[in-house]
Amino acid sequence: MSESHKKEHQDHNRCHTCGQCKDCAACRCEPANGPALKKMMIIVSKASIDGIYAGLILANGARSEGIECDMFFTFFGLDAITKKRMEHLKVGLGGNPGMHMPEVIGVFPGMESVATHMMMKRMSELDIPPVPEFLDIIKAAGGRIFACKLAMEMFNLKREDMWDGVDEVLTVGQFYECYTPGSQIIFI
């Protein structure tokens, strides 16, 4: 922190909880007390629209707050970054009480598509982008997108099957190496 900035810093408005300066972006790096949230490391393991969008919204929200973000797609979450699947994601009906309908309705053919269509329509009205565009936005914002090596092997997926924007295929250990002080790891 420069001398002149240090001086300004004393007059700045501070958050009562974390002590962080609320007046300038530069102060974010050196909060007075306690660590600030610096990076979100989001692991997405589900293929349902709710699981994937939760991850994408958290990631995009982090970047737009000036917080770094890495996303790691594993198991069924790989669908979100698999070329032939990423535009055909569905809402999960089975075992999902949040859909507010009797479980048995979910077993009828086509119900999942109807529910998905309704939800996507509402999301588009709220200006929530489709998955490929959302990933593009996160990438343009400086977020990184990783695919899980083991899960790709399990599903017989090759690098060329994956979305072109994927930064790297990583092992769990390599993903943990992305940890820096002030990071939070979230599993969805």
Added chain:
Amino acid sequence: MQKNIAGTEVEVDAEGYLTDMNQWSGDIANAIAEELHISPLSEKHWAVINWLREQTANGVELNIRKVGASGVVDIKEFYQLFPGGPLKNASKIAGLHKPTSCL
């Protein structure tokens, strides 16, 4: 609360966002940008600031996707122009309220 920015008394919220966009001026924008360490403001910065003000005056709720689709700046450049939270910082400099969108 009142705050003196660039020699003018303006009404701001607890985080320093102007509460009345009509109290804003170019000098105020430059002063806030300097506080945020985003200065000097380039022509491109001004183009974004003016676009944000125009949209807000028309009642549009801003988010980063809309800025990216504005034709004024793409998302990557928006992050480069206003580091550390582009929509928040750009809105503050533009004399607008803190953005409320989750997108």
